[in-house]
Amino acid sequence: MALHARVEEALAVTANLFQSFGITSDGRVVSVEDVRRGMACDCCCTECGELLIARQGDVRAWHFAHDSGAGCTGAAEGALHRAAKQLLVEAGSVLAPAMEARASHRVDDGRLGEATVVKPAELWVLTQIREEVAVGVHRIDVVGAHDGRPVLIEVAVTHVVDDDKRKALSELGAPCFEISLDVHCHESWSWEDLRLEVLERPENRRWIYHPDQPMLDEQARCEAVAKSFGGRYKGAPYRNWVIPVGAKSAVLEQLDGIGAVRET
Numbered sequence: 001m002a003l004h005a006r007v008e009e010a011l012a013v014t015a016n017l018f019q020s021f022g023i024t025s026d027g028r029v030v031s032v033e034d035v036r037r038g039m040a041c042d043c044c045c046t047e048c049g050e051l052l053i054a055r056q057g058d059v060r061a062w063h064f065a066h067d068s069g070a071g072c073t074g075a076a077e078g079a080l081h082r083a084a085k086q087l088l089v090e091a092g093s094v095l096a097p098a099m100e101a102r103a104s105h106r107v108d109d110g111r112l113g114e115a116t117v118v119k120p121a122e123l124w125v126l127t128q129i130r131e132e133v134a135v136g137v138h139r140i141d142v143v144g145a146h147d148g149r150p151v152l153i154e155v156a157v158t159h160v161v162d163d164d165k166r167k168a169l170s171e172l173g174a175p176c177f178e179i180s181l182d183v184h185c186h187e188s189w190s191w192e193d194l195r196l197e198v199l200e201r202p203e204n205r206r207w208i209y210h211p212d213q214p215m216l217d218e219q220a221r222c223e224a225v226a227k228s229f230g231g232r233y234k235g236a237p238y239r240n241w242v243i244p245v246g247a248k249s250a251v252l253e254q255l256d257g258i259g260a261v262r263e264t
């Protein structure tokens, strides 16, 4: 995308999004619905620290405005990001993304087997949750523990995880996923809007790294091989295959060839 198009897109985002969250003097993120009207809201901008005014009128959506009237670039998005992190910490559970593996295998005679293996999204209870954890040169938005192992969560509002950070996070070896908030979903955001998007919506999250992905990939590869021979998969690793008579030794040979681990 050309630079001017990106700038226009960024401006459009800013123009369509009201600042729905501010921060109190004791560091808590609050919604414009939680506070008293006007200066009595007693909170600041999460980005620049300036005092905010709670606009709670009848015409436009309720929002925060800066006391000086000055523009504050990215205030609405930054505030949304802060609110999302606080929500994750306080909720103590989050929907972990689905995991998927696809594979295809073609036999010499041209037959093709294609397989998709999906591990559905599931609700994970998290303990020991913290915001803004430094790992090397990177900061991770939220870190918690699930079933005794660490989980890393990134929340993308305007910035998705770039390749460098993706690589660094993968090298940690812990499950790590990204939640992408579409700021265009709402003109202004309530806690309830944010709760649905951050904690519950399966479509807006994906794994950056999961240590079980190679296992799922292998399962898909095995399934594709067996399917290419007309086989049918019944369950866990590949002793559960129903393979057509006469094809079994060829299937096993192919599976050994791709390094599949045979259950005995």
Ligand SMILES: [Zn+2]
Residues within 6 Å of the ligand: 045, 046, 047, 048, 049, 050, 066, 072, 075
């Ligand atoms: Zn500001």
